[in-house]
Amino acid sequence: MSQPATTTVEINGFPCRVWTKGQGPKLGFLAGLGGLPRWLPFLDKLAETRTVVAPSLPGYPGATGHTELDSHLDWVLTVRQLLDKAGLAGADLVGASVGGAFAAEMAAIFPAHVARLILIAPFGLFDDKEPAADPWAQRRDALPGLMCADGANWTALVAPPDGANSVEWPIEMSRASEAAARAFWPLGNTRLEKRLGLIAAPTLVLWGEHDTLLPPSYAQKFARGIDHGNGGATRIETIPGAGHLAYLDQPDAVARAVLAHLG
Amino acid sequence: MKLMWFHLMPYTELPEDFNQKHPSVWVDIHSSLFDPKRAHHMYNDFMDELEYAAELGYDAVCVNEHHSNGYGLMPSPNLIASSLARRTTDTALCVMGNSLALYNPPTRVAEEFAMIDCISGGRLIAGFPVGSPMDTCYAYGQNPSLLRERYYEAHDLVKKAWTEKDTFAFSGRYNQQRYVNIWPRPIQNDPHPPIWIPGGGSVETWRWCAEMDYVYCYLSYYGYKAGLSTMQGFWTEMEKLGKDRNPYRAGFLQFVGVAESRQQALDLYTEPAEYFYGRCLHVDARFATPPGYTTEATQRAGIESMVAKAANTASYSNKLSLKATNMKDIVDGGYVIIGSPDEVVEQIRHVATSLNVGHLMLLLQYGNMSKQTTKYNTRLFAEQVMPKVKDLFGDWEDKWWPKPLAKGQRAAVPAFRPQTVAAE
Numbered sequence: 001m002s003q004p005a006t007t008t009v010e011i012n013g014f015p016c017r018v019w020t021k022g023q024g025p026k027l028g029f030l031a032g033l034g035g036l037p038r039w040l041p042f043l044d045k046l047a048e049t050r051t052v053v054a055p056s057l058p059g060y061p062g063a064t065g066h067t068e069l070d071s072h073l074d075w076v077l078t079v080r081q082l083l084d085k086a087g088l089a090g091a092d093l094v095g096a097s098v099g100g101a102f103a104a105e106m107a108a109i110f111p112a113h114v115a116r117l118i119l120i121a122p123f124g125l126f127d128d129k130e131p132a133a134d135p136w137a138q139r140r141d142a143l144p145g146l147m148c149a150d151g152a153n154w155t156a157l158v159a160p161p162d163g164a165n166s167v168e169w170p171i172e173m174s175r176a177s178e179a180a181a182r183a184f185w186p187l188g189n190t191r192l193e194k195r196l197g198l199i200a201a202p203t204l205v206l207w208g209e210h211d212t213l214l215p216p217s218y219a220q221k222f223a224r225g226i227d228h229g230n231g232g233a234t235r236i237e238t239i240p241g242a243g244h245l246a247y248l249d250q251p252d253a254v255a256r257a258v259l260a261h262l263g
Numbered sequence: 264m265k266l267m268w269f270h271l272m273p274y275t276e277l278p279e280d281f282n283q284k285h286p287s288v289w290v291d292i293h294s295s296l297f298d299p300k301r302a303h304h305m306y307n308d309f310m311d312e313l314e315y316a317a318e319l320g321y322d323a324v325c326v327n328e329h330h331s332n333g334y335g336l337m338p339s340p341n342l343i344a345s346s347l348a349r350r351t352t353d354t355a356l357c358v359m360g361n362s363l364a365l366y367n368p369p370t371r372v373a374e375e376f377a378m379i380d381c382i383s384g385g386r387l388i389a390g391f392p393v394g395s396p397m398d399t400c401y402a403y404g405q406n407p408s409l410l411r412e413r414y415y416e417a418h419d420l421v422k423k424a425w426t427e428k429d430t431f432a433f434s435g436r437y438n439q440q441r442y443v444n445i446w447p448r449p450i451q452n453d454p455h456p457p458i459w460i461p462g463g464g465s466v467e468t469w470r471w472c473a474e475m476d477y478v479y480c481y482l483s484y485y486g487y488k489a490g491l492s493t494m495q496g497f498w499t500e501m502e503k504l505g506k507d508r509n510p511y512r513a514g515f516l517q518f519v520g521v522a523e524s525r526q527q528a529l530d531l532y533t534e535p536a537e538y539f540y541g542r543c544l545h546v547d548a549r550f551a552t553p554p555g556y557t558t559e560a561t562q563r564a565g566i567e568s569m570v571a572k573a574a575n576t577a578s579y580s581n582k583l584s585l586k587a588t589n590m591k592d593i594v595d596g597g598y599v600i601i602g603s604p605d606e607v608v609e610q611i612r613h614v615a616t617s618l619n620v621g622h623l624m625l626l627l628q629y630g631n632m633s634k635q636t637t638k639y640n641t642r643l644f645a646e647q648v649m650p651k652v653k654d655l656f657g658d659w660e661d662k663w664w665p666k667p668l669a670k671g672q673r674a675a676v677p678a679f680r681p682q683t684v685a686a687e
Contacts, residue, residue, distance in 0.1 A: 070409070070436055137401065137549045167566050171559055178555035182408035185400075 001044050004054070009085035011058065011078055014065025018086045019054040022047025027262070028088040029053070030079070032097025032120070032245050033135060033147060034157055035060030035176045042251035046094075046258060055086040057099065059179025061172055066179040072190055075183050076105050080113070089113050092262055096120035096247060097214075098180045101190060104222075108198035108229075117201040118258050119222060121214050121244055123184055124192030130215045132188055136181050149210040149243035157248060188214070196225030203234045204261040206254060208242030235261070264615055264655040265664070267357060268316035268641065269325040269516065269624045272309045272343075273334040275631040276301055277542045287547035288333040289397040302336065308634040309336075310343065314350050315638055316627075319645035323355035323388065325624055327461075327482075328362055329395075330402035334543035341375045348383035349676055355665045356383055359461055359480070359624075360390020364410050365403050368438055369417035370445055373424040376456065377449040384674070385450035385667035390480070391418060392461045397546065400553040408555030413437050425455040450668060457663045459514060459622075464493040465561045469500045472512075478622065478663045480514030484544065487517060487614040488597035494618040510621030511661040517614060518599040518626045521607045521643045528601040531636055533590040536599050538630030541588040599629075604647035611652050621656045622663075 004021035019039065027050040029043060036054060046052050058078060059066030069075050079102045083089055093114045095103025100122025107114040126132060133146060144151030160169040184190065203226050207219040216238060223234040237257050242249040277288070277296060285293060313324045326343045329335030337343055344358050356379060361372045380387040393399070393414050400407045416435045420443070423431065430444035449456050459478040462468040472479040479497060483490050494515065498508060506512070518539075520532030557565075593599050600610045615623060627644060628637040667673070 066408070136407075136553055139547075139549045142549075167563060170566060171562050174554055174562065175559070178408045181554045182406060185406040185408070186404045 001039065001041065004039055004043075004047075004052075009055070009082070011063075011081050011085065012065050012068050014058060014068070015063065016058060016065070016082060017056045017062025019043075019056075019062075020051065022049070022051045024050045026051045026053055026088060026091040028055070028083060028086070028091050028093040028103075030055070030057065030093070030095040030099030030103050031060065032099055032247075033177070033180055034154070034173070034245070035062075035179075037061045037158055037173065037176075038161065040247065040251065042247040042255055045251060045255035049259065050092075050262070053086050053088055053091070055082045055088070057082065057102070057179065059182065060176045064175075066175075066182050069182065072183070075102070076109060079106060080110060083113060090115060092116040092118075094118040094120065094258055095122060097245060098123050098184060100124070101184070101188075101192060104192060104199065105190075105195065107201045107203070108192075108195040111198065111200045114201045116262055117199065117203040118206065118261055119203065120206045120246055120254065121208060121211050121218075122205075122222065123188040123214070124190045125218055125221055126187040126189035127215075127218070127221065130217060132215065132218075133213045134186075135213060136177070136185065145243075146213050147243065147245050147248075149208060149241055149249045153248040154245065157245075193221070193225050196222065197228035199226045199229045202230060202261075204257065205234060205236045206246060206257055207236070207238055208244060208246035208249060209238050209240050210242065211244045211246070213244040264510070264652060265322040265622045265661065266649055266652070267323040267325050267355075267514075267622060267624045268313070268321040269327075269357075269359070269626050270309055270313055270628055271327065271329075271334055271626065272305070272336040273539065273543055273630060274302070274336060275305055277333055277538075277631075281542045282545045285545070287550065288543055288545045289329075290331050290401045290547070290550045292331065292333045296333070305336065309628070310346060310350075312628055312634060312637050312641065313343070313347055316641050316645075317347070317351035317354040319642060320649070321354065321625075321645065323357045324351065325357040325359050327359045327390070328392070328398070330398045332397070332402075334539070341379060344379050344387075345382060348379055348386070350679070351383075352673075352676070353667075353670075354386065355388055356386045357388040357459070357624075358390055359388075359459065359482070360392050362392050362394030362399055362414075363417035363421065364405055364413035365394060365399060366417070368440055369420050370424050370440065370443060372417070373421040373445050374447070377425070377445060377447045380449040380451055380456055381447050383667070384672070385456075386665050387449070387451065387456045388459055388665055389456045390459045390461055391421075396553050396556050397550045400556060401550050406555075407553035409437070410556060411558065422455060422458075425449055425452070451666055453666070457665060459663070461514075463561075464496060465558070466496070466500060466564070467558060467560060469497050470504065473501060473504045473506050478512060478514055480516070480622070480624070482514075482516040482624070484516070484518070484540075484598065486597035486599065487515070487618060490515060490618060494620065498619055508619060509659045509662075510615070510619045510656045511659055511663055513618070513620045514622035514624055515614070515618055515620040516624045516626065517611075518629055519607060519611075519640070519644060520599055520601040520627075521604055521640060521648060522601075523603060525602045525606060528603070529590065529594075531639075532599065532601055532632075535630035535632035535636070536593050537588060537590055540593055540598065540630075543630060604643060607644070607648050608651045611648060612655065615652065615655050621659065621661060
């Protein structure tokens with residue numbers, strides 16, 4: 001697996017890393033909890049036929065500046081600038097988990113910015129009859145199993161690579177968790193339901209069958225909300241053997257579903 | 264030195280098998296464990312104890328704020344402090360304190376503290392903690408990544424509300440108010456009631472206290488041995504910043520159990536101490552580290568010291584010993600000082616001088632200690648320990664102590680007369 005090309009864009013005066021790899025039409029990726037501490041087999045699969053562009057949101061690995069963002073409007077405008085500066089305006093967009101909530105916001109608020117949309121277990125809703133689990137109140141040994149169907153996949157994502165700084169690496173990982181908390185504390189509920197109906201892009205909602213963080217039934221809530229805008233063109237697909245970060249558990253199956261939706 | 268009597272107000276009837284059957288004393292402790300009829304007696308016992316301590320001449324009585332907590336029954340310490348303002352006369356009232364970011368708008372704190380200061384004739388010490396993760400981020404749902412920024416901004420707002428003479432507009436990042444003009448205003452207005460900051464051991468907090476000229480308080484439950492390195496760090500930082508070693512810059516919390524003899528102290532205080540360190544500190548680890556609560560600078564210092572300590576087995580075992588729940592380890596670790604009056608005198612003098620702390624906050628009630636035992640502990644300490652330690656730090660001026668109205672200017676509060684007596 002070769003490494004992506006790295007560039008840096010400046011958002012609100014802070015650097016944000018942009019990873020690019022592949023060939024073909026551009027496809028943006030906004031990562032889930034934990035961000036992208038390393039390049040992934042899932043993205044490599046997509047890069048076989050698409051130019052994958054993965055910008056890091058402020059506070060996630062490769063980017064800072066989350067401390068400047070006080071409100072949801074701040075976050076939304078920051079993600080919009082990030083897409084623009086990464087050259088993703090008008091491209092297809094995949095967003096997962098916390099990145100999924102922002103991908104949905106982009107498609108709702110700036111419809112011309114997103115061609116086709118794929119949401120993988122996005123944040124943004126909360127149903128008190130089926131409450132989401134709390135990713136920020138977990139014992140250390142319970143967290144991997146909440147993030148992935150196979151906890152080892154999460155552990156591998158955040159493990160320090162050879163030569164990593166033993167002090168700065170764990171701080172970078174906890175910063176990613178803080179950035180997610182800053183935008184989504186305490187329930188992950190950004191009242192996104194009010195805006196789902198504005199999404200006009202053909203949308204695929206993917207959910208890991210074994211997501212113990214966000215109940216898979218939330219997929220229907222998203223699809224119902226979005227259908228108002230795109231006239232029922234929303235599809236739901238469940239990924240067997242996958243947890244919340246389905247692209248870590250089942251990279252090939254998730255990539256196949258994404259590519260099928262893009263046509 | 265100042266000897267201050269601190270109450271946590273623990274629920275005293277957590278079951279024997281609490282730790283086995285319940286994951287946490289804090290945040291999601293089950294409501295079925297709380298009996299309001301029993302709590303009626305607990306609150307009244309606790310308030311009797313605080314009043315008793317005031318009568319016996321402690322310099323201050325102290326209360327604090329916790330939420331969803333089985334060892335701290337004061338979501339609003341201000342309610343207790345206002346009652347104490349009427350039932351005590353000369354004792355300072357130390358509210359340790361109000362977690363500023365939890366009040367919306369934070370001017371509520373400026374108002375309530377001003378009320379307590381007015382009712383008490385200027386006896387308030389205003390404590391401003393950030394608040395624990397369990398209280399602030401979990402029980403009160405505050406965003407851990409915004410908590411400190413909100414805290415500092417709320418502090419600026421409260422201080423300005425106390426000192427600015429004219430109605431003003433406050434345009435902050437998190438608080439916007441067109442008309443800030445609190446009524447009532449504190450008696451202590453030169454420039455405001457003393458501000459004390461309970462904090463962990465972060466350099467940032469020490470620097471801020473030095474810059475603002477506030478008292479720094481280290482309120483650990485683990486006593487003077489574990490607190491030594493923190494207080495040494497504090498004084499080293501003060502020296503770097505060019506501040507003097509006035510011991511009244513600092514406060515420290517210490518559990519004490521005094522009796523006629525060491526053996527009698529063990530007999531009396533083992534059960535309540537083991538109840539506290541066992542059941543009351545049984546906190547689920549999942550509520551300990553909300554992301555963003557600890558600043559990156561403090562994380563960095565923590566990781567670096569862990570790396571430094573990795574090769575040092577002595578410090579590692581020291582860290583393990585912080586989890587002691589049996590009396591021998593509790594006493595050996597210095598969490599609780601016990602002994603005869605003379606033995607306690609010796610230890611208190613050692614604590615005060617080795618930590619260089621002028622404000623000693625004493626926990627003489629802890630865990631399920633009964634009112635009778637609490638009063639005994641409180642009286643024996645007042646009569647036989649206090650006189651032999653009061654002389655410490657006599658050369659230093661306590662510039663951070665309340666300045667109440669002169670006695671002749673203060674309202675005469677009539678003695679309490681129960682209605683049943685009056686009806687006869």
